[in-house]
Amino acid sequence: MNIRDLEAFVAVVETGSIVGASARLNLTQPGVTRRIQNLEDGLATALLDRQSKPLKPTSAGREAYEHGRRVLRSLDDLRAGVAPGAEVRGEFRIGVMPYLSDAALALPLDRLRSEFPALTLRITSGWSPRLMEQVARSELDAAALCLADGISPPEDLVSEELGVQAVLLVAAPGLGVPKPASLLDLSRYPWVMNENGCGFRAFIRHRFDAARLPFQVGVEALSADLRMSLVARGLGIGVLTPGAFADSPWRDAVEVIDCVDFHPQVRSWLLHRPPAGRLSRPIAVFRDALLEALQAPGRLLA
DSSP states (O other), rough: HHHHHHHHHHHHHHSOOOOOOOHHHHHOOOHHHHHHHHHHHHHHHHETTHHHHOEEHHHHHHHHHHHHHHHHHHHHHHHHHHHHHOOOOOEEEEEOOGHHHHHOOOHHHHHHHHTTTTTEEEEEOOOHHHHHHHHHSOOEEEEEEEETTTTTOTTEEEEEEEEEEEEEEEGGGOOOOOSSHHHHHHHSSSSEOOOTOHHHHHHHHHHHHHHHOEEEEEOOSOOOOOOOOHHHSSOOOOEEEEHHHHOOGGGGEEEOOBBOOOOOEEEEEEEEEEOOGGGHHHHHHHHHHHHHHSSSSSOOOO
């Protein structure tokens, strides 16, 4: 077994193909294939399911990938630690949940590109439960996400709190939601929500279940703009952050619902695995810039 074989395997898993790995490593496709075969021969097991497209690791391959990422990251840390004045190089894999993307993908990325020009940034979008799993499995180096207020991140991850963010409930005036409304009132209307896995959706459903009230998702849509357009057409109640509301082209077609007994809010976090190693500085720069972006007027409650 050697490091180059391991690098090829990790590249195939992350790109999903021999073609993608060869482009990343600047190797021929047969060269990547030989390295994968060398690694499989050394471990005496198949690491890739070659029938799947994109290529996916077998159960043994997933275990090998997790260990392999840690090995390669440790080598990067070693090089960065002993080379005088060395730049931070390699990859910085960041996960961002959609509700934070407008804040996380502007100022924070500009700061990272300015301070670490040799660092390759790889951005993944996903919902909080999935992002936490990816950080725990070393598939991501850090993740910016939201959890319902009162829910804490896993104890085995380094978690840095970024503040409490308001969640607005909005509807078209023609939908006829009472002013002000109660949770009972809201239970009588359909909702326009994101797909299952969204922390906001899970939090709202839990609140309705606790009150023994129905919660009906009338329309499920992934795109934030599409959801707001559906809300503006009167198809249901929507959920979004103040920042997203301010930037929405549909903001003048909807109104914010004042609910007397339901004030949803979420807490923002930055998570990463310990130790941060060579990425300690990039993680700190990303955190500080994200916190600055989130503290813009109208975004945070506290």
